[in-house]
Amino acid sequence: MNWRRHKDKFWALLTLFPSLALVGVFVYGFIGRTFFVSITDWGKGAALAENPTINVIGLGNYGQLFTGFLNARFRQSLVNAAFYSVLIIVGAIIVGLFLAILLDRQPAGESFFRTIFLYPMSLSFIVTGTIWRWLLSPGGGINRLPTFIGLPPLRFRWLSSEGSILTFNWQNLPFITGGIVAFVILTLAYRSWKSGQEKRAASMAGAALILVLWIAFGRGFTPKILPYPEEHGLNLATLGIILAAVWQYSGYTMAMFLAGLRGVSTDLREAAELDGANQFQYYTRVAIPMVKPVVLSAVIIMAHISLKMFSLIFAMTGPDNAETGHPAVLMYLKSFRANNFAVGAAIAVVLFLMASLFIVPYLVSAYRERRA
Amino acid sequence: MITKISELIEAASWTRVLLYTILVLLALFYLMPVYMTVITALKHPENISLATSWFPPRQVNWSSFVQAYQKLIPNFTNSLILAVSGTILSAILGSLNGYVFSKWKFKGHETVFTLMLFGMFIPYQIVLLPLFQTLRRLNLYGGLPGLILAHVVYGIPITTLIFRNFYARIPDSLVESAQMDGAGFFGLYFRVMAPLSVPGFVVVAIWQFTQIWNEFLWGITLTSHSSNPITVALSQMAGGQATTWNMPMAGAILAALPVLLVYILMGRYFIRGLLAGSVKG
Numbered sequence: 025m026n027w028r029r030h031k032d033k034f035w036a037l038l039t040l041f042p043s044l045a046l047v048g049v050f051v052y053g054f055i056g057r058t059f060f061v062s063i064t065d066w067g068k069g070a071a072l073a074e075n076p077t078i079n080v081i082g083l084g085n086y087g088q089l090f091t092g093f094l095n096a097r098f099r100q101s102l103v104n105a106a107f108y109s110v111l112i113i114v115g116a117i118i119v120g121l122f123l124a125i126l127l128d129r130q131p132a133g134e135s136f137f138r139t140i141f142l143y144p145m146s147l148s149f150i151v152t153g154t155i156w157r158w159l160l161s162p163g164g165g166i167n168r169l170p171t172f173i174g175l176p177p178l179r180f181r182w183l184s185s186e187g188s189i190l191t192f193n194w195q196n197l198p199f200i201t202g203g204i205v206a207f208v209i210l211t212l213a214y215r216s217w218k219s220g221q222e223k224r225a226a227s228m229a230g231a232a233l234i235l236v237l238w239i240a241f242g243r244g245f246t247p248k249i250l251p252y253p254e255e256h257g258l259n260l261a262t263l264g265i266i267l268a269a270v271w272q273y274s275g276y277t278m279a280m281f282l283a284g285l286r287g288v289s290t291d292l293r294e295a296a297e298l299d300g301a302n303q304f305q306y307y308t309r310v311a312i313p314m315v316k317p318v319v320l321s322a323v324i325i326m327a328h329i330s331l332k333m334f335s336l337i338f339a340m341t342g343p344d345n346a347e348t349g350h351p352a353v354l355m356y357l358k359s360f361r362a363n364n365f366a367v368g369a370a371i372a373v374v375l376f377l378m379a380s381l382f383i384v385p386y387l388v389s390a391y392r393e394r395r396a
Numbered sequence: 397m398i399t400k401i402s403e404l405i406e407a408a409s410w411t412r413v414l415l416y417t418i419l420v421l422l423a424l425f426y427l428m429p430v431y432m433t434v435i436t437a438l439k440h441p442e443n444i445s446l447a448t449s450w451f452p453p454r455q456v457n458w459s460s461f462v463q464a465y466q467k468l469i470p471n472f473t474n475s476l477i478l479a480v481s482g483t484i485l486s487a488i489l490g491s492l493n494g495y496v497f498s499k500w501k502f503k504g505h506e507t508v509f510t511l512m513l514f515g516m517f518i519p520y521q522i523v524l525l526p527l528f529q530t531l532r533r534l535n536l537y538g539g540l541p542g543l544i545l546a547h548v549v550y551g552i553p554i555t556t557l558i559f560r561n562f563y564a565r566i567p568d569s570l571v572e573s574a575q576m577d578g579a580g581f582f583g584l585y586f587r588v589m590a591p592l593s594v595p596g597f598v599v600v601a602i603w604q605f606t607q608i609w610n611e612f613l614w615g616i617t618l619t620s621h622s623s624n625p626i627t628v629a630l631s632q633m634a635g636g637q638a639t640t641w642n643m644p645m646a647g648a649i650l651a652a653l654p655v656l657l658v659y660i661l662m663g664r665y666f667i668r669g670l671l672a673g674s675v676k677g
Contacts, residue, residue, distance in 0.1 A: 028580065031580070031581075032500070032580055032581040033500065033502070035580070035581040035582065036496045036500035036502070036581055037496075037502065039492050039493075039495075039496055039581075040492075040493060040496045040497075042489075043489055043492075043493050043512075043552050043556070044508070044512070046549045046552065047511075047512050047515050047549070047552055047553070050515075050523065050527070050546075050549045050550065051514065051515040051518065051523065051550075052511075053526070054522070054523035054526035054527060054530075055518070055522050055523060057525075057526040058522050058523065058525055058526060061525060061526075123422065126415060126418060126419055126422075129415055131412075131415055131416060131419060137419055137422075137423060139660070139663055140423045140426050140427060141422070141423075141426055142659075142663070142667070143426075143656065143659055143660075144426065144429075145670070146606055146655045146656060146658070146659035146666065147610065147652050147655065147656070148609070148610030148611075148612065148627050148651065148652070148655070149610070149612065150610075150612050150627040150628075150630050150631050150651070151610075151627075151630065151648045151651050151652045152429070154630060154631070154634040154644050154645075154647075154648050155429045155432065155433050155645070155648055156429065157634070158432065158433075158436065158449075158641050158644070158645065159428070159429060159432055161446055161449075162446075163446035163447070164445075164446030164447065164449035165432065165446075165449055165450075168446075168447070168449065168450060169450075172450075271425075271426070271429075275426075276670060279667050279670055279671060280671065283671060303411075328517050331519045332519060332520075334521075334612070334613055335612035335613065335627070338612070338616075338631060339631055339634070342635065351521075352519065352521050355521045355524075356521075356613075356616075356617070359524070359525060360617055365525055368525060369525055371521070372519075372521040372522045372524065372525070373522065375519045375521050375522065376518060376519060376521070376522035379517065379518065379519045383514070383517040383518075386517075387510050387513060387514060387517070388510075390510070390513075391506060391507075391510045394506055395506055
């Protein structure tokens, strides 16, 4: 019996082995390889040669991207990526939650409406991007909708606008980042203070204070990351792409929230109604707080999807449009048009680190939950 | 039926009216791109203008579909081969892995599983260059087999996750009694797990088919012209500056049709795959 169990265990591990080996090489091995390529000069552009001579040059590629004169486009795509992610996450969560609450009221034809709100999710970004490009043409589509109720047509150039709002100077980036980090630390400090961990709260508040002091007085001695001011901001041409992405993915968040809302027990709902809560109060005080964990999952999943914007941008404005650019698009251009694998790899690493910021904590917490 | 109608009338308070008004308006908004795509695809190219873009065609013209079909059919076939073989292979791997992770837990299985899941969330740009080079070394660059390999490998995490959660719901007592009857590792899989796996396979198949059919980044970087999947061909058809919009719209409908059919016919399973994407649960 014992011998047979050992044999079965052996077969189990042997069955798993090919997948583990493949994931090991194709995920972890390749990530390592990309990290390595990003710190080389990759034969100075001779990327397609069979055996280019590769010299390790350290973090030079990254330095060039973040502070080099020729790479303003990378910096704008990084800013775009941040705005794409934040606006798509917020948009998809608000719209999805709204749709879920509507359907949670169990209207007649609920499954019909659910099908309609969710179908865009099954389509390729290339299909939806092609269609939305036509819908967002300056003289037609969406812009003509107001004329049906007697208003003048809109004039907004959805995908070709050159305007930009919320602009900031790239030289201030370290201070802006510092401010955001300080804010996050302060929030965490407040939370540990409320849960009675005063010592931890105090040390975190201290760290935040140091950051705030640096932001206030540090400009004099902090070296400048760019020798000249460079404006970046939220490019208005990205709004059309964000609209299309929210249209496509709000059904996803709706499905997640609907599952969560349905999970709130009828007992709880009846109790709330007995206590005199109206429908609005039921959602704001009972149901939405109950689906908070879903919000977290939705943020992670939308963050991950919003970093995969490559195909949508490609279909809507093409890879060469700098206004709507994204690091994923620039990585493609640098690697496969300019054959500069080293810089392409460095951009990929930046993108990967941004994604890991969301994914790693999520996977770790899911891991802990399963072990508990 | 009668009770239902009377219930409806009873419930038709003003909040109900408001609810339905909002739902219908939203449904129109979500369907607007479909309407626009269909009417544009059915217009004669010379009748397409921005000012009349919302009006249905005066004369229905099917020839754009014929042309788009003739142009896209090689790529449509490529995508079909790609999606079907990729789906079958990754479903088999996922099923076996899920079986091991749920019924043959070993020391550190949670850690290994989490490390595997990580592969599902990475932006694929981080593996693109080594993948490109490896496929070139293996002489798999440019054709469909290389692309299938990529889809199968990077499909392992999600298919394993779905099957693991699926098998976790099969009671261990069933497994133990089969073992009492002398079933070994594979006997157990084929006699107990596989027959119960049909819904799991449906969820995984729908998910993988949709993902592979819709994929674009690898299609454009890892295949040569004759092996381009449909997404790449559609982007080229729509990409030119002097585009008349009837062709891209007809092409978009062709490229969307298989996944849309799957979604409409098997929506329930599609949503399950979707929700499995959120790892907790």
